Amino acid sequence: MDEVWDLVVVGGGPAGSAAALRALQVRPAARVLLLDKADFPRDKACGDGIAAHCRDELALLGLPDLIADYRPTPRLSVVSPGGTRVSAEAARPNHVVPRKVFDARLVAAARLRGVEVRRHRVRTLAAHGPHVVLDGVITARAVVAADGANSAVRRLIGLPPPPDRHTAIAVRGYADVPEGDDVQLIAMQEQGWPAYAWSFPIGDGTANVGFGMLLPRLHATGLPGRQVLHGRLAHLLPHLPARDLRAHLLPLSPGRPRPGAGRVLLAGDAAGLINPLTGEGIFYAMLSGRLAAEAAVQAADPLPAYRRAMRRSLGRHLRTTDVLARAAQSPGFIDAAIGVAATRKEVFDLLVEVGLGKGTVPPGIALAVLRRWLTGR
16 A cells, blocks of 8 residues: 555645644644645635634634734624614624635645645545545545535535535625725625625725625526626625626535545535625634544544534534524515614624624524514514
């Protein structure tokens, strides 16, 4: 048998890099290989938002200062489909860091820690007893598949992609803003709902701007996707003409597949881990990558261990977002939630926690939103 790796990670984004970094944290003598089809730095279409929970993951991985040179964006402004606005300071500020920078720093940190990084596109995968063989030449005791929304590894182990009804599509670009702009904006649109535009200032005089909607809603327009996405972004943010526009798919968590098969574990976008309310995925990616690595290098049977760890960490939260995603099919529900948040700061903080982290909704707050939704008051 060829040289055997304790862990092979496919994909060098936040999920894959977190997996590689964590594996060597918990087993410093482990042999870890990180594969990606691209060289770093490379661009990745994304909203670039780094939530406070991501910083917690960075600290746990021993990288607390990885984005310390980027200015936090403390304020968040949200406009509901019906025009209700709430603007407040987040309990914990977020950051906006271009993925070209963020991902490259994570990969560099993994390399410094002892991970071998190779440019390689995975085309075949086969199970051989307690090992997995990739492309006939790379043998691993376990594999973490973190190769994105269109995961080749997920396809190779026979798991289907998330269905269209649980998939969103977004277009992302960059626009010039005043250097002092420190407010993240989300502007929702009732037409084709669920749909919204965003502007996330980076702190250098530019902002990540974009627009996203569900894939079936886009198809229902009967128009070219570029025309719809670019046009609605320009309509909702007319003061922020965007450049470098790129589209990307977002596999939402209500449609997530099984978390793996055999000794192959799915993490991040490959596992369909995108928040259906906000499109946030970097925190889910880093958390799932870390948990997958822990299971891969510590458990005799990694998949059940990974499933249990995910259930402990995200189970209640994902069930919450599943329910909220169904309720949010009505724009009136979102109007009600934003309306309550505009008058109660603790509700605003909770919505941020559910949308960007792993929060759940207490019954009292759920009742307040439901009452406003049903009565219009």
